[in-house]
Amino acid sequence: MNNQSNAMPESFQAQSAAPGALPPTRPLYWSVRRELWENRFVYVAPFSVAGVFLFGYLISVGHLPARIRELSSVVPEHFQAAILKPYDIAAAFMMGTYILVTLFYCADALHSERRDRSILFWKSLPVSDLTTVLAKASIPFVILPLLIFGITLVLQFVILLLSSAVLLGSGLSVASLWTHLPVLQMSLLLLYHIVTAHALWPAPVYCWLILVSSWARRAVLLWAAIPVLAIAGVEMIAFRTSHFATLIGHRLIGGGPVDATGPGMFPTDPMTHITPAAFLGSPGLWIGLALAVAFLVLAVRLRRYQGPI
Amino acid sequence: MACIEARGLRKAFGKTIALDGIDLRVEEGRILGLVGPNGAGKTTALNAILGLTPYEGELRVLGRDPWAERDHLMRDVSFIADVAVLPRWMRVSQALEYVAGVHPRFDRAKAEAFLTRTSIRPDSKVRELSKGMVTQLHLALVMAIDARLLVLDEPTLGLDILFRKQFYDSLLNDYFDRTRTIMVTTHQVDEIQDVLTDVMFIDRGRIVFSSSMEEFESRYVEVIVNPENVAAARALKPIYERQSLGRTILLFDSVDRQQLKPLGELRVPGIADLFVALIGDHCAAAGAAR
Numbered sequence: 003m004n005n006q007s008n009a010m011p012e013s014f015q016a017q018s019a020a021p022g023a024l025p026p027t028r029p030l031y032w033s034v035r036r037e038l039w040e041n042r043f044v045y046v047a048p049f050s051v052a053g054v055f056l057f058g059y060l061i062s063v064g065h066l067p068a069r070i071r072e073l074s075s076v077v078p079e080h081f082q083a084a085i086l087k088p089y090d091i092a093a094a095f096m097m098g099t100y101i102l103v104t105l106f107y108c109a110d111a112l113h114s115e116r117r118d119r120s121i122l123f124w125k126s127l128p129v130s131d132l133t134t135v136l137a138k139a140s141i142p143f144v145i146l147p148l149l150i151f152g153i154t155l156v157l158q159f160v161i162l163l164l165s166s167a168v169l170l171g172s173g174l175s176v177a178s179l180w181t182h183l184p185v186l187q188m189s190l191l192l193l194y195h196i197v198t199a200h201a202l203w204p205a206p207v208y209c210w211l212i213l214v215s216s217w218a219r220r221a222v223l224l225w226a227a228i229p230v231l232a233i234a235g236v237e238m239i240a241f242r243t244s245h246f247a248t249l250i251g252h253r254l255i256g257g258g259p260v261d262a263t264g265p266g267m268f269p270t271d272p273m274t275h276i277t278p279a280a281f282l283g284s285p286g287l288w289i290g291l292a293l294a295v296a297f298l299v300l301a302v303r304l305r306r307y308q309g310p311i
Numbered sequence: 312m313a314c315i316e317a318r319g320l321r322k323a324f325g326k327t328i329a330l331d332g333i334d335l336r337v338e339e340g341r342i343l344g345l346v347g348p349n350g351a352g353k354t355t356a357l358n359a360i361l362g363l364t365p366y367e368g369e370l371r372v373l374g375r376d377p378w379a380e381r382d383h384l385m386r387d388v389s390f391i392a393d394v395a396v397l398p399r400w401m402r403v404s405q406a407l408e409y410v411a412g413v414h415p416r417f418d419r420a421k422a423e424a425f426l427t428r429t430s431i432r433p434d435s436k437v438r439e440l441s442k443g444m445v446t447q448l449h450l451a452l453v454m455a456i457d458a459r460l461l462v463l464d465e466p467t468l469g470l471d472i473l474f475r476k477q478f479y480d481s482l483l484n485d486y487f488d489r490t491r492t493i494m495v496t497t498h499q500v501d502e503i504q505d506v507l508t509d510v511m512f513i514d515r516g517r518i519v520f521s522s523s524m525e526e527f528e529s530r531y532v533e534v535i536v537n538p539e540n541v542a543a544a545r546a547l548k549p550i551y552e553r554q555s556l557g558r559t560i561l562l563f564d565s566v567d568r569q570q571l572k573p574l575g576e577l578r579v580p581g582i583a584d585l586f587v588a589l590i591g592d593h594c595a596a597a598g599a600a601r
Contacts, residue, residue, distance in 0.1 A: 032412030120398035
């Protein structure tokens with residue numbers, strides 16, 4: 003909240019310097035701020051999940067020395083896999099939180115302001131529909147990825163410190179733990195995974211929800227799901243296949259055009275390769291992004307016509 | 312320069328015609344009251360002026376096309392489109408910060424000074440405020456914006472008389488400076504009769520009456536007729552007659568005051584009385600038909 007007090011004198015300087023004109027980024031900045039004021043769950047949920055996970059880990063960490071002793075006898079690959087497990091699970095929890103928070107946020111994005119009639123207040127200020135929609139889209143595509151990345155890193159670091167402390171306390175060497183943990187690789191891979199698998203790849207799903215939230219009078223998630231269910235249903239009856247349902251599920255859970263989701267696909271698994279060329283070269287990605295942009299453009303247009311419901 | 316200028320302004324929702332070819336011109340520095348029965352098209356007209364709804368016909372607000380240039384227009388136009396549209400989750404301090412952040416003509420110190428005269432605390436959430444306090448907060452925000460046009464759509468709906476009076480007093484004393492233009496709709500039109508410089512009646516999507524208040528006061532006169540003069544007074548063709556506390560009250564349009572003076576007590580009619588005289592009959596008929 004410190005930047006709150008810092009931001010104020012700035013705003014007055016800007017006003018006295020140039021009345022009548024503001025840099026175009028200022029309405030965007032304040033629109034993002036208002037999203038975070040209104041939707042506190044965007045940051046409360048990841049922090050809470052991290053806290054709960056840490057609490058669980060604190061309970062289980064007592065067994066760590068015994069486990070390390072037991073594992074010392076097995077093959078190094080298994081040892082490394084066992085060492086990495088809590089970090090993978092931590093990351094998986096945070097990714098799940100990202101997906102859930104994003105789905106709920108997007109489904110409410112352009113709906114809540116119509117529901118509580120506050121759209122009439124927002125529209126009374128010189129903030130364009132484009133700025134508003136961009137500010138809302140920045141939550142799943144900018145704010146949450148950064149937030150999730152930061153929290154996951156800190157969480158993994160705290161787990162590392164905790165386990166080191168416990169090992170040292172029981173007279174074991176931490177060397178094996180630290181040498182088997184590719185810290186830099188892990189964090190790079192984490193960032194890559196968040197951006198590709200959870201921000202860019204499912205972008206059309208998030209933007210579809212934002213679009214439906216600008217149109218539906220109620221039950222946004224239901225209206226968003228109905229066309230998907232209808233297409234999948236028709237496909238299943240007519241062709242006895244389920245490509246569409248698989249496609250949507252694949253988009254939603256993350257993954258990417260190259261790697262199939264499944265066990266061993268946890269973001270910290272060093273066996274997973276960072277393959278940006280394959281990712282960027284995949285037509286599926288670009289088709290998805292084009293759809294996402296189209297959905298957002300439609301949402302901007304729709305908001306222009308929308309009033310309170 | 313005209314603040315608002317409309318020619319043939321039309322808006323239809325499906326088969327319902329909300330605005331049926333309105334022509335109007337509002338000069339800068341006026342306080343216009345827009346009066347009409349429910350569903351007459353008041354809010355639609357205001358929405359068109361504010362760029363909230365597309366329309367047919369020609370409309371310029373401060374020289375701009377409100378639908379095409381709404382984002383720009385909102386730097387010079389403020390509005391309270393309805394009571395209680397401030398987001399309920401917002402804190403008072405956040406509202407001030409946000410408006411200061413996005414509005415180039417917002418004077419935060421002015422809004423804070425206004426709020427210190429109320430019992431609104433900066434850390435309160437809007438949901439914790441009473442209806443009257445929410446309106447005060449909204450007014451504080453709007454009055455601190457150096458706008459050229461302020462549009463108020465039923466700004467005091469559901470407030471008690473003290474808040475309503477305070478609302479218009481603040482507006483006149485702290486805000487209006489004769490260069491700004493204010494457009495207001497309200498059902499409590501008699502309360503703001505002294506505030507207005509112009510009045511306009513809208514009915515079934517058309518402007519049926521438009522006048523400055525000076526013209527209104529010189530043209531219309533109401534006579535509380537002495538019982539023995541009722542027949543004589545009726546001969547002068549009043550446009551409306553009503554009974555109140557056993558007295559007959561007649562409303563005259565452009566009748567010489569010297570002629571009326573001997574018949575009873577003369578006074579300026581209320582806008583509401585003229586409204587009933589001009590529009591009330593068919594409304595009552597429509598009501599009965601329903």
